[in-house]
Amino acid sequence: MAELSKSDESQESTPNVSEVEVVDAHSESEAVAAIEAPVERGEPILQVRNLVKHFPLTQGILFKKQVGAVKAVDGVSFDLYQGETLGIVGESGCGKSTVAKLLMNLERATAGEIFYKGQDITRLSGRAMKAVRRNIQMVFQDPYTSLNPRMTVGDIIGEPFDIHPEVAPKGDRRRKVQDLLDVVGLNPEYINRYPHQFSGGQRQRIGIARGLALNPEIIVCDEPVSALDVSVQAQVINLMERLQDEFNLSYIFIAHDLSIVRHISDRVGVMYLGKMAEIGTDEQIYDHPTHPYTQALLSAVPVPDPDAREHRDRIILTGDVPSPANPPSGCRFRTRCWKAEDKCAEEVPLLAVPERFSGVDTPAAHESACHFAEEKDVVNAA
C-alpha cells in the first residue's frame, strides 16, 4: 500500500476558522502511518456464503400483491481475514450497500449465511445478536446527514454506550468519548460542540470515533470518503490505516474510486448486478484482471500520461446495466460483454479459479466468474 499525499487541514473548505485548530498533532503521525505490512491470513473472521437479498416488488394499495423482486444481492460469497481490508467496487446499484446492510443486520437476508468467527449471525436475534453487533460497526458515506444535528458530538460518539453500558459505565463516559476524539485527531475539548461546527472531514472523524466506541473487530465502511474533497480524503484514509494498525481492525471498504480502493485494500471484490464478478489481491485484480467487467472498469480509469493514453486499449461498454428485477439469464454481464457466447446465456459462471489457471503459479489464478476468463492488457492508472 502506498502513502496517499498529505495536505494541510486548512485546505479543506471550512465553515469557520476555529475548526482549523481542531485537528491536532496526530496529523503528522498520519503522514507516516501507512506501513507496508503483509497480512498474515489465519481463519477468516467473517465468511459470507451465497448471500441473497431480494426486495419484493408489490402492486395494489389495500391488498398488496407481490409481482416480482429486486434481486439486489443474489448469491455473494467472500471471506474477510483479521486485520485486512477487503475493498468492494462496482457500478451504482450493483448491491454494495445492501451487502453492507446485511452484514450489519440492518436488512434481513433472504437466504445465505454470514459466519462471524464460525457462527452464523443471520439466524441470531435478541441478546446473541446484540453481542455480535458490538464487534461489527459501520461508518457511513455522508458525514453531513449521518450525524444528528441536534446532538452534541459527545452524545453522538457516546450513544453506543447506551446500548452497551458495560463498555463505558455512566461515570466513565465523558473520559471515554474524549479519548476517542483524541484517537481520531480531534480536540477532546470540543466534546460539547454540534456537528454543524465541524467541516466534512472532521465530521467523518466523528463518525469513525463513533464506529470505534465499542472496540469492534470489523468496521464496514460504505463510501466513507466519497463525499469529501480529495485532500481531505487522503487524511481520512491515512487515519483509517493508522487505526487499523493500532486496533488490529478488519475493514470492508466500499467505494466507487478504484484508486482509493487499491490504495487501502489488501484484497478487492468486484461486484456486478448483485453478484461478485472477480475477487483477489489488489495486484491480481488491478494488474492481472481476468473478468471482462473488471477489465472494462480498469480501462476506463483516466490515464494522465498522454503516451500511455494513446496506446491504451480502451474497452467501451455498450448498453445500460440491466434491471436487477429482471437480470439476464446465465452470466449477468453478457448483455454488455464483447466476448459473450451461447454458453454465457445458458450457464451461470461460478466464482472460482478458472480451470486453465488452476495449479499454475500466475497472478491470473484467482477467483473469476467468467466462462472464458483470461488476462487482457489494460492500461491501469488506478
Ligand SMILES: Nc1ncnc2c1ncn2[C@@H]1O[C@H](COP(=O)(O)OP(=O)(O)OP(=O)(O)O)[C@@H](O)[C@H]1O
Ligand atoms: N429497500 C429497498 N427496496 C427496494 N429496492 C432496493 C432497496 N434498497 C436497495 N434497493 C435496490 O437494490 C439495488 C442495489 O442497491 P444498493 O444500494 O445496494 O446499490 P449500491 O451498489 O450501493 O449503489 P451505489 O453505488 O449507488 O450506492 C438497487 O437496484 C436498488 O434500487
Ligand code: SF4
Ligand atoms: S461468462 Fe461470458 S458473458 Fe460473462 S463475462 Fe465471461 S465471456 Fe462475458
Ligand SMILES: [Mg+2]
Ligand atoms: Mg451504496
